[in-house]
Amino acid sequence: MLMLTEVGKMEKPEWIDDLGTYNTFPQPCVPSTERDFQAIFSCYSPEYIEFRQVYIAGEGHCNAHIFWFHNTGFMMVHPTSKFPTRYFRIGCKHVWEGLTEKQMRDLNIGPLGRCENVQICNKCGTVYRTDSSD
Numbered sequence: 323m324l325m326l327t328e329v330g331k332m333e334k335p336e337w338i339d340d341l342g343t344y345n346t347f348p349q350p351c352v353p354s355t356e357r358d359f360q361a362i363f364s365c366y367s368p369e370y371i372e373f374r375q376v377y378i379a380g381e382g383h384c385n386a387h388i389f390w391f392h393n394t395g396f397m398m399v400h401p402t403s404k405f406p407t408r409y410f411r412i413g414c415k416h417v418w419e420g421l422t423e424k425q426m427r428d429l430n431i432g433p434l435g436r437c438e439n440v441q442i443c444n445k446c447g448t449v450y451r452t453d454s455s456d
């Protein structure tokens with residue numbers, strides 16, 4: 323279910339280091355593109371949407387919305403008189419790989435259904451479980 327949330331009300335996802343504040347960016351947060359932002363929307367719906375006024379050096383406070391998806395976030399900084407809309411990807415740039423049998427046992431995962439797939443990010447440890455029959 324999609325929820326509009328306020329800064330500090332959402333539990334910190336394991337795939338980010340810092341949620342930040344009403345006036346700061348979550349970390350990690352790197353510039354991205356409208357195309358990447360649209361690409362995630364073509365596959366998933368955000369779980370949370372959050373409004374902030376982030377401080378950008380040389381510009382001041384800029385209105386922004388953060389779209390929190392299940393394993394990544396995107397921030398849209400709204401256009402100003404000097405800049406068009408800007409996009410930022412939030413969180414680990416996951417590198418997915420299949421779990422070993424030991425990792426499955428250690429994480430108490432399994433047995434898997436015929437259409438289930440479990441991957442782990444080898445950078446942040448996030449586990450992503452999908453069922454391709456859904």
Ligand SMILES: [Zn+2]
Nearest residue numbers: 414416443446
């Ligand atoms: Zn990761």
